Amino acid sequence: xxxxxxxxxxxxxxxxxxxxxxxxxxxxxxxxxxxxxxxxxxxxxxxxxxxxxxxxxxxxxxxxxxxxxxxxxxxxxxxxxxxxxxxxxxxxxxxxxxxxxxxxxxxxxxxxxxxxxxxxxxxxxxxxxxxxxxxxxxxxxxxxxxxxxxxxxxxxxxxxxxxxxxxxxxxxxxxxxxxxxxxxxxxxxxxxxxxxxxxxxxxxxxxxxxxxxxxxxxxxxxxxxxxxxxxxxxxxxxxxxxxxxxxxxxxxxxxxxxxxxxxxxxxxxxxxxxxxxxxxxxxxxxxxxxxxxxxxxxxxxxxxxxxxxxxxxxxxxxxxxxxxxxxxxxxxxxxxxxxxxxxxxxxxxxxxxxxxxxxxxxxxxxxxxxxxxxxxxxxxxxxxxxxxxxxxxxxxxxxxxxxx
Amino acid sequence: xxxxxxxxxxxxxxxxxxxxxxxxxxxxxxxxxxxxxxxxxxxxxxxxxxxxxxxxxxxxxxxxxxxxxxxxxxxxxxxxxxxxxxxxxxxxxxxxxxxxxxxxxxxxxxxxxxxxxxxxxxxxxxxxxxxxxxxxxxxxxxxxxxxxxxxxxxxxxxxxxxxxxxxxxxxxxxxxxxxxxxxxxxxxxxxxxxxxxxxxxxxxxxxxxxxxxxxxxxxxxxxxxxxxxxxxxxxxxxxxxxxxxxxxxxxxxxxxxxxxxxxxxxxxxxxxxxxxxxxxxxxxxxxxxxxxxxxxxxxxxxxxxxxxxxxxxxxxxxxxxxxxxxxxxxxxxxxxxxxxxxxxxxxxxxxxxxxxxxxxxxxxxxxxxxxxxxxxxxxxxxxxxxxxxxxxxxxxxxxxxxxx
Numbered sequence: 095x096x097x098x099x100x101x102x103x104x105x106x107x108x109x110x111x112x113x114x115x116x117x118x119x120x121x122x123x124x125x126x127x128x129x130x131x132x133x134x135x136x137x138x139x140x141x142x143x144x145x146x147x148x149x150x151x152x153x154x155x156x157x158x159x160x161x162x163x164x165x166x167x168x169x170x171x172x173x174x175x176x177x178x179x180x181x182x183x184x185x186x187x188x189x190x191x192x193x194x195x196x197x198x199x200x201x202x203x204x205x206x207x208x209x210x211x212x213x214x215x216x217x218x219x220x221x222x223x224x225x226x227x228x229x230x231x232x233x234x235x236x237x238x239x240x241x242x243x244x245x246x247x248x249x250x251x252x253x254x255x256x257x258x259x260x261x262x263x264x265x266x267x268x269x270x271x272x273x274x275x276x277x278x279x280x281x282x283x284x285x286x287x288x289x290x291x292x293x294x295x296x297x298x299x300x301x302x303x304x305x306x307x308x309x310x311x312x313x314x315x316x317x318x319x320x321x322x323x324x325x326x327x328x329x330x331x332x333x334x335x336x337x338x339x340x341x342x343x344x345x346x347x348x349x350x351x352x353x354x355x356x357x358x359x360x361x362x363x364x365x366x367x368x369x370x371x372x373x374x375x376x377x378x379x380x381x382x383x384x385x386x387x388x389x390x391x392x393x394x395x396x397x398x399x400x401x402x403x404x405x406x407x408x409x410x411x412x413x414x415x416x417x418x419x420x421x422x423x424x425x426x427x428x429x430x431x432x433x434x435x436x437x438x439x440x441x442x443x444x445x446x447x448x449x450x451x452x453x454x455x456x457x458x459x460x461x462x463x464x465x466x467x468x469x470x471x472x473x474x475x476x477x478x479x480x481x482x483x484x485x486x487x488x489x490x491x492x493x494x495x496x497x498x
Numbered sequence: 499x500x501x502x503x504x505x506x507x508x509x510x511x512x513x514x515x516x517x518x519x520x521x522x523x524x525x526x527x528x529x530x531x532x533x534x535x536x537x538x539x540x541x542x543x544x545x546x547x548x549x550x551x552x553x554x555x556x557x558x559x560x561x562x563x564x565x566x567x568x569x570x571x572x573x574x575x576x577x578x579x580x581x582x583x584x585x586x587x588x589x590x591x592x593x594x595x596x597x598x599x600x601x602x603x604x605x606x607x608x609x610x611x612x613x614x615x616x617x618x619x620x621x622x623x624x625x626x627x628x629x630x631x632x633x634x635x636x637x638x639x640x641x642x643x644x645x646x647x648x649x650x651x652x653x654x655x656x657x658x659x660x661x662x663x664x665x666x667x668x669x670x671x672x673x674x675x676x677x678x679x680x681x682x683x684x685x686x687x688x689x690x691x692x693x694x695x696x697x698x699x700x701x702x703x704x705x706x707x708x709x710x711x712x713x714x715x716x717x718x719x720x721x722x723x724x725x726x727x728x729x730x731x732x733x734x735x736x737x738x739x740x741x742x743x744x745x746x747x748x749x750x751x752x753x754x755x756x757x758x759x760x761x762x763x764x765x766x767x768x769x770x771x772x773x774x775x776x777x778x779x780x781x782x783x784x785x786x787x788x789x790x791x792x793x794x795x796x797x798x799x800x801x802x803x804x805x806x807x808x809x810x811x812x813x814x815x816x817x818x819x820x821x822x823x824x825x826x827x828x829x830x831x832x833x834x835x836x837x838x839x840x841x842x843x844x845x846x847x848x849x850x851x852x853x854x855x856x857x858x859x860x861x862x863x864x865x866x867x868x869x870x871x872x873x874x875x876x877x878x879x880x881x882x883x884x885x886x887x888x889x890x891x892x893x894x895x896x897x898x899x900x901x902x
Contacts, residue, residue, distance in 0.1 A: 097621045097770075104773040106574060115573065143566040152563055159556055159755065162547040166755030169519065170510060202606050202757070202779040209778045217501045218622070218644075231777045238777065240622075351563065351570030353606070353783035366501075369508040373635045373642065374613045375606045379757035379783045 103237050109230070110138030110459045113451060123445055125453060126496050133479075134455035135486035140430060140477030142348040145403065148388050149396060151349055158384025166380040171368045172200025172356075173383050183390035184358055187316075188339060189329030196361045199368055200386065202378045204313050204342035204355035207367075209235055210374065211309045211338045211357055214366035215275045216241045223268035223276040225260065227433070227464035227471075229283045229311060236277070244268035246276075250285035250433070251424060258287040262296050269304035276301060279311040280327070281318070284433040284464050284473040286426025288318065294325040302332040307363065309338045314429035317346040319405055322427040328359055335360050343389045345430070345477070346400060352382040404430055407480050411487050418491040420498075430477040433461070436470050439497045443470050446497060454489040507641050513634070514542030514863045517855060527849055529857060530900050537883075538859035539890035544834060544881030546752040549807065552792050553800060555753055562788025570784040575772045576604025576760075577787050587794035588762055591720075592743060593733030600765045603772055604790065606782045608717050608746035608759035611771075613639055614778065615713045615742045615761055618770035619679045620645045627672035627680040629664065631837070631869035633687045633715060640681070648672035650680075654689035654837075655828060662691040666700050673708035680705060683715040684731070685722070688837040688868050688877040690830025692722065698729040706736040711767065713742045718833035721750040723809055726831040732763055739764050747793045749834070749881070750804060756786040808834055811884050815891050822895040824902075834881040837865070840874050843901045847874050850901060858893040 106112050135141075158165045165173065174194070181194035192198055201207040208231060216222050218240040224232050226245045236243055246264045253259030258280070265276065276297070281288045289297070301308045310327045318324045331337045342355035355378075357367060371377065411432065412425045420437025436443055443460065450456045461471030476483060510516050539545075562569045569577065578598070585598035596602055605611040612635060620626050622644040628636050630649045640647055650668045657663030662684070669680065680701070685692045693701070705712045714731045722728045732741045746759035759782070761771060775781065815836065816829045824841025840847055847864065854860045865875030880887060 097619065097624070100621050101618070101770045101773055104770075104777070106773050106776045109574075109776055112573060139571050141567055142570050147563075152560075155559075155563075156556075159551075159559075163545055166546050167543050169516060170513075202783070205777070206779045214505070215501065217504050220501070234777045238774070351784040353779070353781070353786075366505045366508075369505055369510050370642070372510045372513055373508070373609070373638045375610045375757070375779060377757070379606070379786055380755040382757075382783055382786070 100238070104234055109463065113138070113457055123449060125449065129453045130489045130492060132455060132485050132489055133482045135478055135482050136457040137474035137476070137478065137486070138457050138459050140345065140348065140475050141479060142350060144479040145348050145400065145477055147348045147351070148343070148392055150388050151352070151385050154384050154387050155352070155381055158381040161384070165384055168377055168380050168383060170372045170377050171198070171364070172378060176200065176383055176386050180356065180386055180389065184341070184356070187390060188326040190326070190334055192358045193361065197364060198356060198358040199364050199371070200378045200383055201355040201357060201371065202375050203353040204311065204340055204344060205231065206375065206378070207340045207342070207355040207357040208232070208311060210367040210370050211340060211363060212236060212277065213239060213370055214363050215307050215309065220275070221268065221271060221273040223265055223273040225278045225282070226466070227284055227461070227468045229279050230463040232277050244271065244273045248282060248285065250282065250287045251422065253287065256290050258282055258289040258293055260289065260293055262293070262300070265297065266300055269300055269306055273306060275307045275309065277309045279313065281314045281426070281428035283314065283429065284431050285424070286429050286431045286433065287424070288322055288324055288427045291323060291325045294327050294330050298327060298331040301336055305336070307336050307338065307360065309340065311340045313340065313342055314345055315341065317401060317404060317430065318428040319401070319408070324428065335362070338363050343386065347389065349385060352379070352385045354378055354382055354386060404477060407476050407478065407483060410480060410484055411476050414484060414487045414491065418494055421494070430475050432474045432476060433471050434474070436472065437494065437498065439494065441497050443472070447472060449497065450490065450493060454486070454493050456486045456490050504642070508638055513867065517542070517861055527853060529853065533857045534893045534896060536859060536889050536893055537886045539882055539886050540861040541878035541880070541882065541890070542861050542863050544749065544752065544879050545883060546754060548883040549752050549804065549881055551752045551755070552747070552796055554792050555756070555789050558788050558791050559756070559785055562785040565788070569788055572781055572784050572787060574776045574781050575602070575768070576782060580604070580787055580790050584760065584790055584793065588745070588760070591794060592730040594730070594738055596762045597765065601768060602760060602762040603768050603775070604782045604787055605759040605761060605775065606779050607757040608715065608744055608748060609635065610779065610782070611744045611746070611759040611761040612636070612715060614771040614774050615744060615767060616640060616681065617643060617774055618767050619711050619713065624679070625672065625675060625677040627669055627677040629682045629686070631688055631865070631872045633683050634867040636681050648675065648677050652686060652689065654686065654691045655826065657691065660694050662686055662693040662697055664693065664697055666697070666704070669701065670704055673704055673710055677710060679711045679713065681713045683717065685718045685830070685832035687718065687833065688835045689828070690833050690835045690837065691828070692726055692728055692831045695727060695729045698731050698734050702731060702735045705740055709740070711740050711742065711764065713744065715744045717744065717746055718749055719745065721805060721808060721834065722832040723805070723812070728832070739766070742767050747790065751793065753789060756783070756789045758782055758786055758790060808881060811880050811882065811887060814884060814888055815880050818888060818891045818895065822898055825898070834879050836878045836880060837875050838878070840876065841898065841902065843898065845901050847876070851876060853901065854894060854897060858890070858897050860890045860894050
């Protein structure tokens, strides 16, 4: 394969945060009416100004700088002391022990963990089961390594509140056809659904039966709304050595600016991840690693408040969304994403995403990033300023009316 | 290829900074005599406690945190304002314009830039010319992508002070045999030699003639000792679009703890690098990027002083090294590495590296990391506390006597 071909599929044009690179975007659109006034809201990611980083995080960074060389140059898998501090907290959260020496790696963001975990598990020609829809990088990483994607449908619209809606028969077929890995996010990004205890148990059983490695991205697993039961695959797994769990303090905690993630579980995969990290980026930024000391160490009141703030925003916005004629949306059980399906309009969904930005100052991520079957949906991260977000969703509704 | 096979060659055991993971290392060694007393010196990397980060760097980081969301979430290729601030400085330094919009990317460390640049240039089966010896990750990245290495010898021992010693005939043969890329560090890591103007002009000419892309790692190009002329390939290149230059503020500037690097030049390669960065790590840590504002902006007196400090340490240590019977070493023209060849001893070079750590508290990087032909050399980063380093090199000499 030529290098040009290899990069053809790796587009970033529709990726969140890249809108600034779209030049002269309006010339080919037939815009209707005047732009709508209001505060610009970027729903492509959370607003860490509206929801500030964990109190004390900057002080921990400063202390890391003061430590000097020992904090700047850590093992590739991250500072040993910090790993030993973190392991029991991750174990308590996920319900299964974590080995700080051989079973845990600190990475540059959750994205770094995901890339390394996939690259350490599958190679060219391998089959990999991937949920549709799911986080867009899953597909792109697998394609970059020339592995073969085996799609597994998630019926997030049709499933009841007790299930995420994974098609377990399709997962088993993928394993039977030789998929050596299964990769999914829980809660699902973009749909915001949480896999039920039964679904997680079934995934664990199938992975065991077919000796597959499961990589589970639990980035939003701390942001679960009241009444929802969250099951950790690693606690359920019959063979925990076949599971790699990925998390990071970037979402609920608003610590994205430090670029921190972790992967834990299978020692074999983590050893390979470290080997690869040595040539990909050496390590997560040394001083940033010190910030991990505040993770799972937050004041309970602060933590509780952060969840209830998101619950309020979710409920405010869902009410506005459901009021727009023809929009179909399920209220998320966890995380901070809405994934509404747009009604039929006179413009394509792709053009509507551009129109939203140009005429309403509303930035969303096109659904086509998450699955070939969700081109008519858009993803919105509602971790935003509450009032500004409500107004932005009202403008979103107005433009749907205008282009209907 | 199985994933296990793919990772077999990707060892990190001998890599700098990983010594802490060597367990019960002494049991298979026949140690002679007692440990030597003295302050432990880790020559595997520079000591950022002895040579502090650029004044003002932490304040810039703090200001970045204060900016908030806009600094946490930048374009994947890095913050636009910072790129626009940096581009003219990089252009002035390298003697050729830099396009801040399409010709520059900010990466998590120079390691990040190197990985992305290689991955964006070559793929499975492609031939890549690589200098021997050179930075160990060069070989590992190329092997990871299943590309074929075409070695190009660097006669750093035999060459005069005016040349680095590259075998240009071998480089041309590699290009003639189909190498589509050439990857090298200048100054050379580990040998500390600088490519002459003639060598750089010849490389540019050959790359043009055979339409090859050149990736040049100039990490140490700001730390050049008096009397040495440094030539920038991108200024010499007849076709600058075929050159990617990599730099970062981690060495002379001691800013390693922030993990920052840049790559600039070929727009085509940089566009691919950004696509890949989007799935590898998203971006260099947002707040860290703010630290780049002090780069190429240092007080001239501070900058001059930093170079003269390293010159003094170099000359002190080289005198001690040359005093050890049988050690062959060339005084570096730039950077902070010695690459001495060890005399014949009763233990293997690999064991001697372990003995040095256990009995002398002296950590060095084995020469086998840099080339299959330099197993009898070791690399020492002399960016250290001057007195501690002199004593450590004396212990290094004592152990050579003990194991002769």
